[in-house]
Amino acid sequence: MIYAMCLVLVAVGLYGVLAKKNIVKIVIGLMIMEYGVHLLLILIGYRGGGTFPIMRPGQDAAAYAAAAVDPLPQALVLTSIVISLGVLALLVALCIKLYEKFGTFDVTEMRRLKG
Amino acid sequence: MTGPEDRSAGMSLVVKTVARWLKGVIFLFGLYIVLYGHLTPGGGFAGGVICAAAFILLTLAYGARGAYRHLPRPAAEKLDSLGALAFLALAWLGVWAGQVFFRNFIGTSPEHYFRLPSGGIIIPCNLAIAVKVTSSLFLVFIMLSVLHVVVTGEGGRRVARRRHEP
């Protein structure tokens, strides 16, 4: 059920990318899509009633492995957050340069390319 | 305790004083998160972001010139590349030590578990990544904020650019 809410978040972001005219809003929609997918990735690793996956000194290894939440999706999401930071920095720099060149943030006025 | 730039560009005196006090604390906290990355949540990227936040605070409070006195721009560009090359060199040290690429060749003994020396290769890797991330994010912030755009003329079609270093 909660996975469906993450997919709703992805759908909201996709609506933002497709239907908005301001390029800053398009970038925000893309970021909302990425947040939704990161949330889905972390929720996949959840174990009902589990604890955080950091082992304390003196803890038994088998008991830790049976009770802890899966740490692998957390590592995946950390890497993916770094990647989306790079894409965001590039897109924001492109928005600034587009404003300099075109004088507007409206994407329907940026139609110099043919096809 | 007033510095020489307190009446020039940037923010008010309160912000400048607090930033001057806090820059060391924030940087030290970021360094702690970097070094203990194999024991507590954090590591190279998160600690690097916090260290970059110290420099960004300096940029906001003092302007770009004030931040350049602490980390000049050519130095940040060189540190960026050097951090990444250090990470690659650490990965190749595994091959040179007779084993596989990226191998953790610094072994740890059980008495060091849960403490700082149990990291092996992870600690220098975290430090290299933190150096790269700090300088990269500081450069990104400078590039995106130092350039100001003035739009003149009707219809928004004529754009004049004014490069303004506050």
Added chain:
Amino acid sequence: MSHVLPIMVALPLAGAFIIPLFSRRATWLPDAVGNGVMVCLTGLSFGLIGRESVYHMGGWPTPLGIDLRLDGLTVILLVAVNGIGLCASLFSVSYMELYTSKFRYYSLFLFMVAGMNGVVITGDIFNLYVFMEIAAIASYALVAFGGEQEELEAAFKYAVLGGVASTLILLGIALVYMVTGSLNMAQIAAHISTGGRDAPLLLAM
């Protein structure tokens, strides 16, 4: 010769980081490093024809670690990518004189070659996503390289499209991990072929 597979990714990355360090003083350096790296890569990929191997990164065994896998399809793609990259970098020695910051072009180009080599070599689906993003971000910057109006507009539209596509690929990777419990391509293939087909997996594919 057994450590060739990481070299195919690490060599262009090292070249891409060395170029901005020294290019203020030596203007011949980006050309030399860029073309030299591409020649080495093309030579290595021709030398790999007819081999098959698996390289465990970091020494971790298969269920725990990331593998680099070399088989027939990989060799064909490596030869294609590196050969075309060599031709492009040889051509851009003279073509890029039109632009001022040539060393940035070579740096981005080597990043893209490193990303594409990584996509072809890797045997782990999340590693595939990471290298694909490296190549994609380098290509967004390369499309916007000249700074003219058409180039910036094209770069923005390409970047948004690429970002949406990458997000959906990550969604697919998340669903595959949810069903199979592993990120290794060989284990996922084994899991699918033993009849583990169900609705979420079909949606992911």
